[in-house]
Amino acid sequence: MNIAILFGGSSFEHEISIVSAITMKKVLKRSTLTYIFVSPDRKFYLIDTEKINSKLFSSGEYKKSKELTLKQNGFFIDGMFGSKSVDFDVALNLIHGRDGEDGKISSMMTYFNIPFISPRMEASALSYNKLYTKFLAESLGVKTVAYEYLSKNDERIISMDYPVIIKPVRLGSSIGVSIVKEASELDYALDVAFEFDTDVIVEPFIEGVKEFNQAGAYTNDWELSIVEEPHKEEFLDFEKKYMDFSRDSQVRAADITDTLKEKIQESFKKIYDPLFKGSVIRCDFFVVEDEVLLNEINPIPGSMANYLFEDFESMIERLSKALPTEQKITVDYQYIHSIQSAKGKA
Amino acid sequence: MNIAILFGGSSFEHEISIVSAITMKKVLKRSTLTYIFVSPDRKFYLIDTEKINSKLFSSGEYKKSKELTLKQNGFFIDGMFGSKSVDFDVALNLIHGRDGEDGKISSMMTYFNIPFISPRMEASALSYNKLYTKFLAESLGVKTVAYEYLSKNDERIISMDYPVIIKPVRLGSSIGVSIVKEASELDYALDVAFEFDTDVIVEPFIEGVKEFNQAGAYTNDWELSIVEEPHKEEFLDFEKKYMDFSRDSQVRAADITDTLKEKIQESFKKIYDPLFKGSVIRCDFFVVEDEVLLNEINPIPGSMANYLFEDFESMIERLSKALPTEQKITVDYQYIHSIQSAKGKA
Numbered sequence: 001m002n003i004a005i006l007f008g009g010s011s012f013e014h015e016i017s018i019v020s021a022i023t024m025k026k027v028l029k030r031s032t033l034t035y036i037f038v039s040p041d042r043k044f045y046l047i048d049t050e051k052i053n054s055k056l057f058s059s060g061e062y063k064k065s066k067e068l069t070l071k072q073n074g075f076f077i078d079g080m081f082g083s084k085s086v087d088f089d090v091a092l093n094l095i096h097g098r099d100g101e102d103g104k105i106s107s108m109m110t111y112f113n114i115p116f117i118s119p120r121m122e123a124s125a126l127s128y129n130k131l132y133t134k135f136l137a138e139s140l141g142v143k144t145v146a147y148e149y150l151s152k153n154d155e156r157i158i159s160m161d162y163p164v165i166i167k168p169v170r171l172g173s174s175i176g177v178s179i180v181k182e183a184s185e186l187d188y189a190l191d192v193a194f195e196f197d198t199d200v201i202v203e204p205f206i207e208g209v210k211e212f213n214q215a216g217a218y219t220n221d222w223e224l225s226i227v228e229e230p231h232k233e234e235f236l237d238f239e240k241k242y243m244d245f246s247r248d249s250q251v252r253a254a255d256i257t258d259t260l261k262e263k264i265q266e267s268f269k270k271i272y273d274p275l276f277k278g279s280v281i282r283c284d285f286f287v288v289e290d291e292v293l294l295n296e297i298n299p300i301p302g303s304m305a306n307y308l309f310e311d312f313e314s315m316i317e318r319l320s321k322a323l324p325t326e327q328k329i330t331v332d333y334q335y336i337h338s339i340q341s342a343k344g345k346a
Numbered sequence: 347m348n349i350a351i352l353f354g355g356s357s358f359e360h361e362i363s364i365v366s367a368i369t370m371k372k373v374l375k376r377s378t379l380t381y382i383f384v385s386p387d388r389k390f391y392l393i394d395t396e397k398i399n400s401k402l403f404s405s406g407e408y409k410k411s412k413e414l415t416l417k418q419n420g421f422f423i424d425g426m427f428g429s430k431s432v433d434f435d436v437a438l439n440l441i442h443g444r445d446g447e448d449g450k451i452s453s454m455m456t457y458f459n460i461p462f463i464s465p466r467m468e469a470s471a472l473s474y475n476k477l478y479t480k481f482l483a484e485s486l487g488v489k490t491v492a493y494e495y496l497s498k499n500d501e502r503i504i505s506m507d508y509p510v511i512i513k514p515v516r517l518g519s520s521i522g523v524s525i526v527k528e529a530s531e532l533d534y535a536l537d538v539a540f541e542f543d544t545d546v547i548v549e550p551f552i553e554g555v556k557e558f559n560q561a562g563a564y565t566n567d568w569e570l571s572i573v574e575e576p577h578k579e580e581f582l583d584f585e586k587k588y589m590d591f592s593r594d595s596q597v598r599a600a601d602i603t604d605t606l607k608e609k610i611q612e613s614f615k616k617i618y619d620p621l622f623k624g625s626v627i628r629c630d631f632f633v634v635e636d637e638v639l640l641n642e643i644n645p646i647p648g649s650m651a652n653y654l655f656e657d658f659e660s661m662i663e664r665l666s667k668a669l670p671t672e673q674k675i676t677v678d679y680q681y682i683h684s685i686q687s688a689k690g691k692a
Contacts, residue, residue, distance in 0.1 A: 014677045019685075040677040042457055043418060055686060058679035069415055072389060078424065098675065099457065103467055107453035111388055111445065121449055125471035132472070135481035139495075149485075151620075196673075198620065274497075274544065327542075329444065331360045331386040333404035339365075340401060 001317055003031045004075075004088035006105060006116075008038040008057070011097030012175050012196070016302065018057055019245040020094050023303045025052070026248045028313050034088045036075060037062055038095060038105075044068040044075060046086060073113050090320040093118030093300060096245075097171065101299050102128040115323055117316065119279040119299040126275070127297040130169045130201050137294045140270045144294045145286060148202045152194050156187065163205040166190060168197030179205050206288060211295065212254055214268045215282040215305035219318035225282075225308035227264055229254035245302035250310065263292045271297060277324045280304055280315070347377045347663055350421075350434035352451060352462075354384040354403070357443035358521050358542070362648065364403055365591040366440050369649045371398070372594045374659050380434045382421060383408055384441060384451075390414040390421060392432060419459050436666040439464030439646060442591075443517065447645045448474040461669055463662065465625040465645040472621070473643040476515045476547050483640045486616045490640045491632060494548045498540050502533065509551040512536060514543030525551050552634065557641065558600055560614045561628040561651035565664035571628075571654035573610055575600035591648035596656065609638045617643060623670045626650055626661075 007021035008014055024033060035047035037057070045065040047056065056062050068075040074085040091114055093105050103124035109116040119127060126132045137144045148158050149169075158164065166189045168176040176196035178189035193200045215225040228251055268283050271294065282301035286293045298305070306312040353367035354360055370379060381393035383403070391411040393402065402408050414421040420431040437460055439451050449470035455462040465473060472478045483490045494504050495515075504510065512535045514522040522542035524535035539546045561571040574597055614629050617640065628647035632639045644651075652658040 010675055010677075012675055014675075015679060015681045018682065040675070041418065042459070054682045058682040058686070069417060071415060072387065080426070103449060103471065104453040104457050107450040107467070108457065111450050111454065113388070121453070121467075122471050122475065125449065125468050126478070129468065131485070132478075132481075135478075135485065139477070139481065329356055329358055329360075329386070331356075333361060335361045336364065336400045336404040340404070 001031045001090070001320065002034055002088040003028060003316070003320075004034040004036050004086070004091040005094055006036050006038060006091055006100070007094045008040070009095035009097065009099035009105075010038070010040055010042050011095065011099055012171060013097035014040060016245045017094055017096045017100070018054055020096065020303045022052060022054065023246045023248050023306075024092075024094070025049075027303070027306045028316065030313055031316075034086060036068065036086070036091070037065070038099065039063075042099070044070065046075075046077070070108060070112050075114075089115070090323070091116040092304070092316070094304065096300050096302070097175075102170070110326060115320065117279060117319055117323070119276050119281065120324065123275045123279065124299055127281075127299045128170055130167055130296065131199065133294070133297055134201075136275075137271065142267050142270050142294050143291060145203045145206075150190070150200050150202060152198045156190055158186070158202050160202060160204055163207075164202050165205040166193050167201050167203070168193045169199040169201055170197050206286065210287040212256070212260075212264055212285050212287060213282055213305075213308065214264050214285065215280060215301060215308045216268055216272065217280045217315060217319050218273060218277055219315065219322040222269065223309075223315045223318070224265055224268065225305065226251070226253035226310075227256060227261055228252075228308055229256075247303050247307040249307060251307050260287065260290075260292075267292050267294060274324075278319070280319065282308070347436070347666065348380055348434040349374060349377045349662070349666075350380040350382050350432070350437040351440055352382050352384060352437050352446070353440045354386070355441035355443065355445035355451075356384075356386055356388050357441065357445055358517060359443035360386060362591045363440055363442045363446070364400055366442065366649045368398060368400065369592045369594050369652075370438075370440070371395075373649070373652045374662065376659055377662075380432060382414065382432070382437070383411070384445065385409075388445070390416065392421075392423070416454060416458050421460075435461070436669070437462040437464075438650070438662070440650065442646050442648070443521075448516070456672060461666065463625060463665055463669070465622050465627065466670065469621045469625065470645055473627075473645045474516055476513055476642065477545065479640070479643055480547075482621075483617065488613050488616050488640050489637060491549045491552075496536070496546050496548060498544045502536055504532070504548050506548060506550055509553075510548050511551040512539050513547050513549070514539045515545040515547055516543050552632065556633040558602070558606075558610055558631050558633060559628055559651075559654070560610050560631065561626060561647060561654045562614055562618065563626045563661060563665050564619060564623055565661065565668040568615065569655075569661045569664070570611055570614065571651065572597075572599035572656075573602060573607055574598075574654055575602075593649055593653040595653060597653050606633065606636075606638075613638050613640060620670075624665070626665065628654070 005021050007017045033049050037045045037047045076083040076085050103121040106118050106121045106124050126136045134144050163181045166178045176193045180189045213228045217223045282298040282305040284295040286295050351367050353363045379395050383391045383393050422429040422431050449467040452467045452470050472482045480490050509527045512524045522539045526532050526535045559574045563569045628644040628651040630641040632641050
């Protein structure tokens with residue numbers, strides 16, 4: 001199968017997307033990979049799979065690659081004598097953060113009729129925003145961590161006990177996130193968060209909370225990964241998380257009871273089906289007093305969470321054959337015809 | 347000012363978008379209009395403003411117009427010797443229904459750095475879906491009509507008293523909507539709704555409910571329209587609503603108390619700010635026992651609800667100078683540089 005890897009983007013996570021994308025070479029071994037880079041100024045470039053390495057991007061050398069244009073049914077190389085489409089079977093959206101996770105890339109892939117693996121637009125818009133994720137989870141009967149919501153111009157008052165964790169609503173990879181141990185630190189943490197976003201959520205910081213990650217997809221059946229208990233420091237800073245995006249070998253399953261595993265998997269399925277069809281996502285759960293709480297949805301997880309699956313590549317192959325289809329809308333101009341008749345113009 | 351009108355789209359409301367677009371000629375009299383048509387197969391065509399009429403589209407003659415390509419900073423006419431951008435100051439998204447209201451057009455305008463008037467992607471994704479609109483309103487302290495939610499594969503059981511109204515969650519212009527007077531009619535109404543969407547909401551049908559429409563935008567200050575009490579039949583069928591999209595002269599304000607007007611305007615502002623900045627929307631409210639309930643948000647109202655404003659064109663001019671800007675993200679490849687250094691590759 002020929003898989004186009006879309007990566008880069010105008011995002012704070014541009015660089016970790018490059019790391020994720022390069023990691024795919026070690027993960028998708030049987031497949032032909034076609035690399036399509038989205039530059040920080042949002043142009044598309046066709047990158048030579050043989051030559052891909054991180055320096056190509058940091059040096060700006062990628063600009064010598066062929067630029068692509070997005071049109072109906074594909075990405076095209078324009079030339080003097082017409083344009084030629086870039087050949088692939090399915091696009092894999094590996095753009096972390098803005099553009100990739102917020103729904104823009106999904107919108108464009110749907111609009112331009114390109115088969116793609118990623119949460120669709122609606123799923124992206126909801127899961128990219130941590131506040132909307134709360135609404136979604138609540139409506140699906142999945143419990144989440146308690147929270148308060150603050151907008152940039154709101155009074156900076158919270159009613160929760162310290163320590164708390166401050167998160168910009170629209171960013172991933174711990175960017176702009178702070179743990180606040182007492183009231184005197186709140187202002188600074190909010191200043192940091194509001195550097196990145198206009199809205200934040202505040203959650204209780206639970207020391208030593210049990211965290212479990214579950215990835216998965218639905219193809220013709222559920223394809224659930226192992227449950228991982230990530231080894232965490234207080235929380236991952238950007239640099240450590242960065243290295244995390246280059247993981248390419250399977251990790252060990254968490255040592256948990258079948259009951260807990262089932263609870264985690266039931267919550268995952270409630271979130272995933274049907275909104276996230278067509279994607280591989282990772283949900284991060286907290287377990288507090290035997291209760292499974294959704295912490296966050298990773299709509300484009302680092303290196304696609306490949307390290308949680310026994311045979312990631314086969315799963316991707318099955319998923320690419322089970323993508324959701326758009327409703328077909330036929331425009332027959334029946335109403336315009338009838339108005340024209342009424343006006344005697346027809 | 348040169349305003350590009352984006353209209354058409356792959357939508358059940360394709361034809362009424364054409365009507366809305368042609369109406370703009372009578373409404374935006376001082377401005378130069380540049381018409382960009384989105385065909386049912388989602389190609390872009392530059393339509394001659396002098397020649398625009400509904401038959402151009404129903405006859406398929408539009409296909410002889412110049413096709414445009416979307417690239418960074420604009421729509422382009424490609425030719426043998428390079429490509430030329432189409433000149434305009436701001437795009438006005440007039441695509442009703444799918445593509446225009448669901449966030450795809452907004453995603454693309456943002457991505458390709460084209461100034462545009464329309465709800466942004468997040469606002470679109472939430473307001474296009476009547477269920478998510480409920481979540482949004484509730485979170486902002488705006489009351490809505492009671493509802494139940496049914497997905498295509500759910501058991502067809504509702505606990506509400508009849509009569510009820512069934513609405514597909516993702517469509518506008520009354521498409522797929524039915525009033526159900528007794529239990530025996532429920533199945534048929536759901537069959538109809540599920541023809542158009544995978545999810546529906548069920549609301550009590552309130553005979554003779556008072557309905558009021560409020561349109562507006564935020565430019566440098568609030569620009570609120572008059573409050574209209576629409577004259578409604580049981581509910582507007584598609585054909586009647588269609589004619590509604592060609593309204594071009596101001597209507598009379600509803601005869602209501604200042605207190606009620608203020609309540610309606612307060613609710614409008616809560617919904618609009620800050621999520622809908624950059625757009626002109628219309629909110630339809632019900633008033634039940636002195637309580638103002640949000641019925642629905644029209645993110646791209648028919649003919650832009652121009653008939654509710656005293657000077658629509660000046661408002662559009664002010665709005666085009668007060669569009670929200672995207673956060674600037676600079677990619678400096680600092681992490682990739684540091685990895686390269688660590689690996690000794692730099």
